[in-house]
Amino acid sequence: MSAEPVASTQSHLRQRQMDLVKKWAGHIPAYLILGLWSLFTLFAILWVMLSSLKTTRELFADVWALPGKLHFENYVKALFAADLELYFLNSLAVVLTSVVVILILAAPAAYILSRKKFKGSNLVTLLFIAGIGIPLPLLFIPLFQIMTGLKINNTLFGLGVLFVALSLPFTVYMLTSFFGSLPVELEEAAIIDGASDFQVFFRVMLPLGLPGLITAAIFNFIGLWNEYQLALVFLNNPKQSTLSLGLYSLSNGMEYTGDWTGLLAGVVIVMVPTIILYVILSERMISGITMGAVKS
Amino acid sequence: MKTRKRLIVSFLLPAGLVYLAFFLVPTAWAFYYSFFDWSGFGLNMQYRGLGNYIELFRDPIFLLSLKNTLFILVVGGITVFALAFLLTVLVNSGIKGKKFFRAMVFLPNVIATIALTTLWAFIYNPSFGLLNSFFRVIGWDAGAKFTFTSYDHIFYAMLVALIWIEVGFFLVLLMAGMDKIPAEYYEAAKIEGANQWQMFTGITVPLLWDVISVGTVLYTIFALKVFEFPYAFSQITPPTTLYTVGMYLYIEGFGKRDPIYRLGYATAIGVVLLLCVVVIVLLLRRLMRREVIQY
Numbered sequence: 001m002s003a004e005p006v007a008s009t010q011s012h013l014r015q016r017q018m019d020l021v022k023k024w025a026g027h028i029p030a031y032l033i034l035g036l037w038s039l040f041t042l043f044a045i046l047w048v049m050l051s052s053l054k055t056t057r058e059l060f061a062d063v064w065a066l067p068g069k070l071h072f073e074n075y076v077k078a079l080f081a082a083d084l085e086l087y088f089l090n091s092l093a094v095v096l097t098s099v100v101v102i103l104i105l106a107a108p109a110a111y112i113l114s115r116k117k118f119k120g121s122n123l124v125t126l127l128f129i130a131g132i133g134i135p136l137p138l139l140f141i142p143l144f145q146i147m148t149g150l151k152i153n154n155t156l157f158g159l160g161v162l163f164v165a166l167s168l169p170f171t172v173y174m175l176t177s178f179f180g181s182l183p184v185e186l187e188e189a190a191i192i193d194g195a196s197d198f199q200v201f202f203r204v205m206l207p208l209g210l211p212g213l214i215t216a217a218i219f220n221f222i223g224l225w226n227e228y229q230l231a232l233v234f235l236n237n238p239k240q241s242t243l244s245l246g247l248y249s250l251s252n253g254m255e256y257t258g259d260w261t262g263l264l265a266g267v268v269i270v271m272v273p274t275i276i277l278y279v280i281l282s283e284r285m286i287s288g289i290t291m292g293a294v295k296s
Numbered sequence: 297m298k299t300r301k302r303l304i305v306s307f308l309l310p311a312g313l314v315y316l317a318f319f320l321v322p323t324a325w326a327f328y329y330s331f332f333d334w335s336g337f338g339l340n341m342q343y344r345g346l347g348n349y350i351e352l353f354r355d356p357i358f359l360l361s362l363k364n365t366l367f368i369l370v371v372g373g374i375t376v377f378a379l380a381f382l383l384t385v386l387v388n389s390g391i392k393g394k395k396f397f398r399a400m401v402f403l404p405n406v407i408a409t410i411a412l413t414t415l416w417a418f419i420y421n422p423s424f425g426l427l428n429s430f431f432r433v434i435g436w437d438a439g440a441k442f443t444f445t446s447y448d449h450i451f452y453a454m455l456v457a458l459i460w461i462e463v464g465f466f467l468v469l470l471m472a473g474m475d476k477i478p479a480e481y482y483e484a485a486k487i488e489g490a491n492q493w494q495m496f497t498g499i500t501v502p503l504l505w506d507v508i509s510v511g512t513v514l515y516t517i518f519a520l521k522v523f524e525f526p527y528a529f530s531q532i533t534p535p536t537t538l539y540t541v542g543m544y545l546y547i548e549g550f551g552k553r554d555p556i557y558r559l560g561y562a563t564a565i566g567v568v569l570l571l572c573v574v575v576i577v578l579l580l581r582r583l584m585r586r587e588v589i590q591y
Binding site for chain 1: 299300303304306307308310311312314315317318319320321322323325326329337382383386387389390391395396397398399400401402403404406407408409410411413414415417418419424425426429430433460465468469472473517520521523524527528531532541542545546549550559562563565566567569570573574577
């Protein structure tokens with residue numbers, strides 16, 4: 001009599017344990033595959049960081065070994081001897097300015113396209129979005145001609161103009177769908193209160209749309225910070241290089257200079273700002289990809 | 297009504313003008329340039345009719361770069377989507393650390409192309425690379441002697457690295473779509489005795505169709521214009537086996553180390569690229585059109 005409930009509790013317990021084990025066992029392939037994938041990426045980045053602190057001789061003696069002593073002078077050399085400090089500041093200036101101008105241009109346009117339908121507004125939206133599908137290499141030669149004509153070729157200013165123009169399709173698309181997803185009630189209330197269209201935009205739409213604007217800003221910042229193809233085509237002036245282009249030239253010169261750990265230090269310098277942004281804001285960035293592509 | 301018009305004009309015009317001047321007008325010009333023989337900025341252009349296009353389709357290097365680009369599109373695309381789907385299902389299988397794994401797989405997408413190509417140069421380098429030395433340590437001789445960066449292998453080596461980057465982007469896209477599918481659907485299917493594969497083909501794919509079709513278009517555009525990653529991949533002058541259409545355009549127009557400056561010809565390459573985008577995207581939209589399932 002008294003043994004029975006104990007036995008049943010025990011078998012019940014065992015059953016639960018079995019279920020738990022089964023559940024865990026079922027998850028092993030998932031942890032294994034995702035774990036290996038993540039480990040590879042993590043390892044690759046840590047390897048670059050650690051190797052950038054070795055001497056080139058140490059690096060080639062054994063690529064897998066840890067640095068014996070931390071050679072921070074690689075960074076000093078990369079920054080000052082290879083001019084990366086100048087390129088870093090160039091990139092920061094041109095990318096930040098471009099991002100601000102992109103938002104100043106794209107946000108009002110996206111507001112009109114999402115909220116103030118007019119005759120032909122769908123066509124205008126379509127024209128903007130079409131830019132996403134136009135391959136940039138197609139524009140290299142005509143743009144080179146335009147830039148030379150305007151005498152802004154080989155300047156950071158000219159590069160900034162291109163950054164702005166070529167980022168518009170994606171940004172307008174992203175913000176149009178973001179503004180479109182916002183509730184209209186607040187705008188209507190503001191209009192009833194007698195606010196003008198301009199006031200509605202500045203006092204209601206911009207504050208409400210702030211998360212979308214920030215996401216668009218981060219996206220553009222990372223994309224422009226990382227890009228080197230426009231810089232490669234439109235900057236041919238060692239003083240006006242961007243960081244990505246400077247690194248490209250540095251890596252192209254490796255067969256002559258052989259300063260591989262200096263190059264790795266440069267790689268760390270270009271990676272760190274975007275990785276920091278990503279660590280802080282990864283959720284927001286990830287939501288940005290789906291803005292527009294996945295309807296809510 | 298008048299203020300409304302003023303609002304529309306003043307809000308839309310600045311963006312519209314910049315976009316027109318530096319994007320749409322150059323696109324239109326590209327078509328015009330592609331009919332000329334033009335050997336340098338500032339030099340005279342000579343009308344060639346369709347000559348550039350006819351030459352293109354007899355140019356073995358162009359055909360090779362086109363083949364490579366289509367390979368990235370089709371084989372690369374299928375691999376990227378298969379892996380992204382697999383990882384999405386795994387991340388969503390109820391494990392812990394869902395956000396961590398998603399963030400890790402996406403990570404390469406926020407790193408500068410040039411940083412990634414340098415990293416892969418160290419992975420693949422035949423004399424001091426991580427892979428070859430790893431194979432040496434584990435005693436796999438054939439692997440240790442394999443040259444990933446040789447003339448014949450470098451394209452595939454590059455594609456593997458490119459896939460590693462792109463999977464993260466499409467994982468994020470698919471996950472966001474999947475998060476919108478109500479969990480009850482899967483529970484109901486489980487009660488009915490459906491297995492994982494049946495749930496995947498019966499629930500996940502049809503309900504994600506919209507996302508899949510947008511993703512396919514995005515990948516197509518990306519694959520056709522890809523330039524930065526393969527161009528920097530070889531570190532020195534890229535071998536022709538690595539050429540994509542975008543790379544060949546740049547090399548014909550602006551030269552590598554010895555400038556070529558065939559501007560009309562290079563622009564014709566760009567026009568072919570644009571036509572590929574238009575045709576393939578329209579075709580995909582037609583093929584993938586289905587009734588949207590509301591849920």
